[in-house]
Amino acid sequence: MIITVDVRRTLGPFHLKVAFAAPAGITALFGPSGSGKTLTLRCVAGLLRPERGRVALGQRVLYDGALGVDLATRDRRIGYVFQHYALFPHLSASANIGYGLHDASPADRSARVKELLEMVGLADFAERHPHQLSGGQQQRVALARALAPRPDLVLLDEPFAAIDSFVRDHLREQLRAIHARTQVPMILVTHDVADVRRLADTVVLYGHGAVLEVGATDDVLARREVQTAAYPA
Amino acid sequence: MDLAPLALSLRVAAVATAFGIAVGVPLAWVLARKSFPGRDVISVLIVLPMVLPPTVLGYGLLVLLGRQGPVDPAIQAVFGEGLVFTPAAAVVAAFVAATPFLIRAAQGGFEQLDVAYEEAARTLGRREFAIFLTVTAPLAWRGIAAGIALCFARAIGEFGATLMLAGNIPGRTQTASIAIYDAVQSGRLEQATTMALALGIVAGAVLFLLARVGRGARW
Numbered sequence: 174m175i176i177t178v179d180v181r182r183t184l185g186p187f188h189l190k191v192a193f194a195a196p197a198g199i200t201a202l203f204g205p206s207g208s209g210k211t212l213t214l215r216c217v218a219g220l221l222r223p224e225r226g227r228v229a230l231g232q233r234v235l236y237d238g239a240l241g242v243d244l245a246t247r248d249r250r251i252g253y254v255f256q257h258y259a260l261f262p263h264l265s266a267s268a269n270i271g272y273g274l275h276d277a278s279p280a281d282r283s284a285r286v287k288e289l290l291e292m293v294g295l296a297d298f299a300e301r302h303p304h305q306l307s308g309g310q311q312q313r314v315a316l317a318r319a320l321a322p323r324p325d326l327v328l329l330d331e332p333f334a335a336i337d338s339f340v341r342d343h344l345r346e347q348l349r350a351i352h353a354r355t356q357v358p359m360i361l362v363t364h365d366v367a368d369v370r371r372l373a374d375t376v377v378l379y380g381h382g383a384v385l386e387v388g389a390t391d392d393v394l395a396r397r398e399v400q401t402a403a404y405p406a
Numbered sequence: 407m408d409l410a411p412l413a414l415s416l417r418v419a420a421v422a423t424a425f426g427i428a429v430g431v432p433l434a435w436v437l438a439r440k441s442f443p444g445r446d447v448i449s450v451l452i453v454l455p456m457v458l459p460p461t462v463l464g465y466g467l468l469v470l471l472g473r474q475g476p477v478d479p480a481i482q483a484v485f486g487e488g489l490v491f492t493p494a495a496a497v498v499a500a501f502v503a504a505t506p507f508l509i510r511a512a513q514g515g516f517e518q519l520d521v522a523y524e525e526a527a528r529t530l531g532r533r534e535f536a537i538f539l540t541v542t543a544p545l546a547w548r549g550i551a552a553g554i555a556l557c558f559a560r561a562i563g564e565f566g567a568t569l570m571l572a573g574n575i576p577g578r579t580q581t582a583s584i585a586i587y588d589a590v591q592s593g594r595l596e597q598a599t600t601m602a603l604a605l606g607i608v609a610g611a612v613l614f615l616l617a618r619v620g621r622g623a624r625w
Contacts, residue, residue: 220525246528253529259522263544272540273530322531 176200176326176358180216180226180236189213189382192226197358199349201369201390204379210362211256214328217360218253219246230325230358252319252327252357256334258311260303266290266314267299273322289317292351309340316348320355329361333368345371370394410577411585412604414493418581419562422500423508426557430508431550435538437509438516456506460566463503467571471498495572496564496579503567504560508553515549516542551620555613562609 179192189209202210215221216236217228225238235244235251260269267286274282290296293313303311312332319327332348333341349372352359363369369376369390376393378386386393437449455463471477471489481489489495523545527537543550565583572579574588582605589598 218529220528246525247531247533249529250531251529253526255522255526257522259520259526261523261526261541261545272527273532275532275536318526318530 174231174325174358176360177227177229178213178217180213180223180228182212182216182221182223184212187382189216191377191379191382191384193377193384193387195358195360195375195377195387197356198374199352199359199361199372200375200377201373202360202362202377202379203366203369203373204364204385206364208379209382210379211330214253214330214360214362217326218251218328219244219249220253233325250322250325252322252324254312254315254319254327254329254332256330258303258315260311260315260318262303265300265302266295266306269303269314270317270321272318285321289321292320292354293317294347308335308337309344312336312344313347316351320351320357324357327357327359329359331362331364333363333365341367342371348372366394408585411580411582411601412608414496414580415562415582415605416608418493418496418500418564418568419504419558421497422504422561423554423558425497425501426505426508426561427554430505430553430557431512431543434509434512434553435516435542438513439521452506452509454506455502456510460503460564461570464499464567464570467499467502467567471495471571490571491573491575491579493572493579496568496581499567499571500561500564503564504557507560508557511553511556512546512550515546515553518549519546548620551616555616555620558616559609559613562605562612 174197176195176197178194180189182189187207187209189212191209191213202213204210212221216223216226219235222243223236223238226236227234227238228236234240234242235249236242261272264272267283267290270289271282271286274285277285286299287296290299293316295310295313295317298306298310298314301310303314306314312335316327316329316332333344336344345368348359361368361372373390376388376390377384378393378397386396433452437445468490469475471481473488473490478488485494489498519542523541524537527541532540563583564581565587568579568581569584569587572581574580574584576585576588580588582601586598586601586605589595589601
């Protein structure tokens with residue numbers, strides 16, 4: 174499945190004008206803060222309406238300005254791990270994970286929640302509330318919550334930014350393993366090149382609201398490192 | 407002691423607050439979350455009853471809803487009688503005077519709530535009304551509860567607008583605050599004192615309970 178993103182949006186003085194196509198797998202939107210990576214995720218999820226463009230998952234069109242297609246966020250089947258996770262503070266970890274399973278029977282819901290808690294290694298923390306969990310645990314609950322309704326795509330906004338550096342590597346491996354197991358395509362936003370190296374199959378290089386380059390991670394990084402060596406800042 | 411005015415005050419305040427919740431909470435959410443043309447005009451109209459003297463409010467309602475008012479034919483058609491000098495008029499007066507307090511407090515509660523929670527709920531496939539009940543309202547509950555308490559307090563103490571719209575008919579539209587005024591005017595000070603103390607105790611008890619409920623929703 175190819176993920177097509179082509180969006181334009183003006184927000185005050187900032188112009189976002191990006192287009193890229195990414196294969197299934199893990200795609201990193203990589204670039205400095207303020208280059209429009211999070212805005213892109215918001216457009217893909219339907220939380221921000223582009224002025225024009227097109228967003229499609231394979232043949233499924235989520236947004237097309239010219240055709241007047243604009244699916245509501247709730248109908249897009251896209252999981253979203255927010256930068257500060259946005260876990261519901263009044264609900265337990267298991268209730269957070271089960272929140273998107275409102276159409277399932279209670280038995281199916283609790284089975285799915287249990288499966289996800291085990292997948293992210295938090296089976297013993299089901300009844301904890303978010304404020305009783307560490308940053309890394311909160312991040313994993315947020316990932317499990319996003320995965321619960323079996324979305325077609327998961328978006329992750331700086332998933333490791335708020336994580337202590339000594340557990341970051343472990344969480345990257347876990348994310349990689351979860352991706353291998355679920356096979357759900359992921360787009361993650363990061364400004365840390367280590368996230369790109371460890372996780373991304375495809376990298377989309379961002380700068381000033383535009384895409385500078387798209388390609389397989391190894392190729393793009395190799396080219397960029399040559400450039401950086403040739404033109405030291 | 408004649409308990410009828412006190413009972414009427416409680417009933418009027420309870421019904422006015424119920425209507426206040428039904429109208430005020432959704433309106434507060436819309437004002438906190440949406441921008442649309444005419445938003446500022448609506449905000450001003452909401453604050454106006456808080457700053458105007460209750461007599462102006464009562465007079466305005468009388469002009470609008472009274473015998474010669476533009477709304478009177480509709481009221482007659484639906485209820486078979488005019489609104490003025492009925493217990494329902496006391497509810498209308500209390501509702502208009504008190505609901506702005508609820509809207510302001512609830513709006514503050516909604517504005518303080520990070521929109522990311524509602525956005526997260528949307529990405530999880532939930533509908534707006536379900537999100538409001540399961541995420542927004544529980545997380546903004548303190549602002550809403552404070553608004554309900556303020557609304558009830560303002561409603562139970564309503565005097566000026568009620569007197570103008572509902573009058574002072576003992577046993578029918580005479581609320582506690584009007585009965586106290588009436589008793590003082592005719593020199594029945596003992597009666598005024600008892601009624602004032604009773605009103606104070608009842609209102610205090612209700613507010614105390616509401617504060618407990620508001621705190622109870624803490625996570």
